[in-house]
Amino acid sequence: MxxxxxxxxxxxxxxxxxxxxxxxxxxxxxxxxxxxxxxxxxxxxxxxxxxxxxxxxxxxxFEAAKLLTATAAGDDTEKLLLQMRDGALVECVILRAPQVVGDEPRSRKTVCISTQVGCPQGCKFCASGLAGWKRNLETGEIVAQLMTVCRLGAQKGDRGVRDTGFTDFDNIVVMGMGEPLLNYDNTLAALRIANAQWGLGVGGRRITISTSGVVPGIQKLAEEPLGFRLAISLHGASDTVREQIMPVNRKWPLAELLPAAKAFAEKHGRMITFEFILIAGINDSPEQARLLAKIARELHAHVNLIPYNTVEGLEWERPSGNRQMAFLKILQENAVPATLRREKGHNINAACGQLRLKNIKRES
Ligand code: SF4
Incomplete structure (x- = not known):
C-alpha cells in the first residue's frame, strides 16, 4: 500500500x-x-x-478514508462513519454549540477523533471495549478524520466560530475510539500536523487528549512542548470502584495515576479535566462525590460529569436527575469547578464505538 x-x-x-x-x-x-x-x-x-x-x-x-455515512441528531451532534483503505470502520463525531458571532448565527464546532480500530482498554461502559482491539490508526488516517470534517464544512458552508479560512472547526478532542496514549507516536504526529501553521493551524489549547489513565503515556506527554490539554477518564474516585469500570486501574491504580496527572498539570500550568460517567448504584454515591471532590481539589482539576449512555449488551443504568444533581452539588459545595454534561447524541449512538459496533453486527 x-x-x-x-x-x-x-x-x-x-x-x-x-x-x-x-x-x-x-x-x-x-x-x-x-x-x-x-x-x-x-x-x-x-x-x-x-x-x-x-x-x-x-x-x-491522497485518500485515506471513504465517508460512508454522516448521521445528524437533533441535538447538534453529527456522527461520521469512515472506511479506511483496508476496510476498517472508524468514526468521528462533530459536536456543535450554537452561538451568535456578530449578527451571524454560528456553531462552535468540536471534532472528536479516533486513534485505534477497536480498543484494548475494555472500559466496561464502552462499546469499543466490547468489540476488542484490531489495530492502531496511521497518522494519515487520524488526519483524514479532520480533513473529512473540513471538506464537509466547506461543502455545506458550515464553518466554526473562529473561521481561520483553513479549518472549519474550533476544537479537537481525542476522545473517540481507542486509547490515544497506546498509539502515542501516530497520535502525536497527527496532532502536530493539526497544530502546525503549515497544517491546519489549530492552537494547542484547542486540542484535548483524553486517556483512560495510561501512566507512562501521561508522563511522556508532560515532556512535550506542545501545550495540548489533558482529560482523564476517572469514573471512580477509589480503586475498588474504579476497577469495576476501568480494568486499566489494575495496571495503573490511583496511587500512580494521580501523581502523573499532577506532574502534567504543574509542568504545563494547565487545568486538567476528570471525566466521570455517572452510573446508577456503581459510582454515584455521596461518598464517591466527596472522594472525587478531594482528588479534584488537590489537583485543581475540572470535573465533567456525564450521565451514563445506555449501551446495548450492558445492564448498567443512568442515575435519576435528582441523583445526578445531588452528586454535582457535593462537588460545588467543595469549590470544585464541575459541569454536568447535557446529553449529546444519545439517539445516534454517539457513545464511543457504538455506531461502529452496530455496523459490524449488521455485517456479521
Ligand atoms: S472508553 Fe476509550 S479507552 Fe475505554 S474502551 Fe472505550 S475507547 Fe477504549
Missing part, C-alpha cells in the same frame, strides 16, 4: 523529496496545496512540474 500524503509532516516530506532527487522547498508547496488550498489530487498542484506530480501520484495515496 502507498504511503498516505496526509501522514507527512513538513520534515518527513522534505526528506522523502530529497531522496527522490527533488528540492526540499517543494514540500512547502505541496503542503500549501493540501491544507490551505484543499487540493484533492496531485494533478491540481499547478505550480509543480508535471513529472513531479506523476511521481507523487505513484508514491502517495
Amino acid at each position: 502507498k504511503a498516505l500524503i496526509w501522514g507527512e509532516s513538513k520534515e518527513t516530506l522534505s526528506e522523502k523529496l530529497l531522496a527522490m532527487g527533488e528540492k526540499a522547498f517543494r514540500a512547502t508547496q505541496i503542503l500549501e496545496w493540501i491544507y490551505k488550498r484543499r487540493a484533492s489530487s496531485f494533478a491540481e498542484m499547478s505550480n509543480l512540474p508535471v513529472a513531479l506530480r506523476e511521481r507523487l501520484e505513484e508514491t502517495f495515496d
Whole structure:
C-alpha cells in the first residue's frame, strides 16, 4: 500500500523529496496545496512540474478514508462513519454549540477523533471495549478524520466560530475510539500536523487528549512542548470502584495515576479535566462525590460529569436527575469547578464505538 500524503509532516516530506532527487522547498508547496488550498489530487498542484506530480501520484495515496455515512441528531451532534483503505470502520463525531458571532448565527464546532480500530482498554461502559482491539490508526488516517470534517464544512458552508479560512472547526478532542496514549507516536504526529501553521493551524489549547489513565503515556506527554490539554477518564474516585469500570486501574491504580496527572498539570500550568460517567448504584454515591471532590481539589482539576449512555449488551443504568444533581452539588459545595454534561447524541449512538459496533453486527 502507498504511503498516505496526509501522514507527512513538513520534515518527513522534505526528506522523502530529497531522496527522490527533488528540492526540499517543494514540500512547502505541496503542503500549501493540501491544507490551505484543499487540493484533492496531485494533478491540481499547478505550480509543480508535471513529472513531479506523476511521481507523487505513484508514491502517495491522497485518500485515506471513504465517508460512508454522516448521521445528524437533533441535538447538534453529527456522527461520521469512515472506511479506511483496508476496510476498517472508524468514526468521528462533530459536536456543535450554537452561538451568535456578530449578527451571524454560528456553531462552535468540536471534532472528536479516533486513534485505534477497536480498543484494548475494555472500559466496561464502552462499546469499543466490547468489540476488542484490531489495530492502531496511521497518522494519515487520524488526519483524514479532520480533513473529512473540513471538506464537509466547506461543502455545506458550515464553518466554526473562529473561521481561520483553513479549518472549519474550533476544537479537537481525542476522545473517540481507542486509547490515544497506546498509539502515542501516530497520535502525536497527527496532532502536530493539526497544530502546525503549515497544517491546519489549530492552537494547542484547542486540542484535548483524553486517556483512560495510561501512566507512562501521561508522563511522556508532560515532556512535550506542545501545550495540548489533558482529560482523564476517572469514573471512580477509589480503586475498588474504579476497577469495576476501568480494568486499566489494575495496571495503573490511583496511587500512580494521580501523581502523573499532577506532574502534567504543574509542568504545563494547565487545568486538567476528570471525566466521570455517572452510573446508577456503581459510582454515584455521596461518598464517591466527596472522594472525587478531594482528588479534584488537590489537583485543581475540572470535573465533567456525564450521565451514563445506555449501551446495548450492558445492564448498567443512568442515575435519576435528582441523583445526578445531588452528586454535582457535593462537588460545588467543595469549590470544585464541575459541569454536568447535557446529553449529546444519545439517539445516534454517539457513545464511543457504538455506531461502529452496530455496523459490524449488521455485517456479521
Ligand atoms: S472508553 Fe476509550 S479507552 Fe475505554 S474502551 Fe472505550 S475507547 Fe477504549
